[in-house]
Amino acid sequence: MIIHCITMASKERIARLKEETRINILDAALQIVKQEGWQALSLRKIADAIEYTAPIIYEYFANKEAILLELTRKGFLLLDRELQKAKAEHRSPAKQLEAMWLAYWNFAFDNKELYQVMFGVSTNCCCELVNQLPEAELPWDAFTPAIGELMKIEDLDSDVICTKYYTFWSVVHGLISINILGRNSSDDINRQVLRDAITGIIRSITP
Amino acid sequence: MIIHCITMASKERIARLKEETRINILDAALQIVKQEGWQALSLRKIADAIEYTAPIIYEYFANKEAILLELTRKGFLLLDRELQKAKAEHRSPAKQLEAMWLAYWNFAFDNKELYQVMFGVSTNCCCELVNQLPEAELPWDAFTPAIGELMKIEDLDSDVICTKYYTFWSVVHGLISINILGRNSSDDINRQVLRDAITGIIRSITP
DNA sequence: TATAATCATTTAACACTGTTAAGCAAATGT
């Protein structure tokens, strides 16, 4: 009986350790990418970083793609946190939209590597899988209520809202992509493009 | 003397053949990518397609990246042809801009693979090198005169024109990227977003 | 024409990559 309890506790400890190395794998992967870029990420490098050999990774992830997929999942959750935070700071939908797209912009540059794997900017991976990720719809869920409120439209899946959402998204994502690719214009111009576009769209949908 | 002429001719014939297999390499690469995607492109597959062995490719290109770089160069030239064609069909800068961005859009989907390697959408390669490519500035050269004319600004490198160019480009490239990644909205909505955004920007800069 | 030099091409090899199977040694259950 007592032995049973002890083994239960040790099982839990082991489970905790396993969870920990799972996190270590993800952390190591992200760190390598931040230091050397996506192209340099290899399973053996991850294994080195967590002081194991490569095959052990398959105890925690089905394959390399699964690691990237998990990173994009965490990316979407982190992005959603930032969006919610920005939203909570304002009451009017116009201000909310402006703050949220700005938060989106900042997220992309504060987490360049995550954004790359989330939206496939200059990295080749798992589009189809990412699209099946439920978390990939969090931005939609975050933005459309504000758009709907601003336009006084209740059906958040209507084509009108969809169109406006994609207009916002396109210009912001486009500008981010162009910058990540290094086709840099100056930061001043970036900021102005972003502000002009967002306020322009907001004005165009404000009744 | 005669012999000299003959050898000259044979040298030219050989040079022509070499140029031909250079083109064959590029064609084979693009065909493989179109059929199996960028991830599936390998030197040995290219070699197979042109009925040689892999190392022969290094007689024509410094490395794999150089092949991709040459494809993006050809991509920019092709894009420029389309832009010029669209431009030539109209006289007013507003109509020109609209037609050109539409041509840009069509190019991206008619040559999805080229667009991907040109702008790094879900493929990892050679950003820095592409940015040094002179041909990468052809779109800028194609668009800014119309923008300048429309805004009645002569200095095509002024910040105002730069800002407007990036605004156009961001929304179009963003929408393309999102679609290539498979985050598809319907074609109807795409078309509407594109038209709305372009005509909106044009109206906003028309005096 | 015979020999030397050059050229085009291939084979072999290296250091990587992701991934799987086999083995081993320590911890665990009986």
Added chain:
DNA sequence: ACATTTGCTTAACAGTGTTAAATGATTATA
């Protein structure tokens, strides 16, 4: 004390880009 499971490693496979050496045909030279 023995059997079994577990954690982890070593070895291996098929593939990648890339380089060096070897081969065989073509060309130039004597």
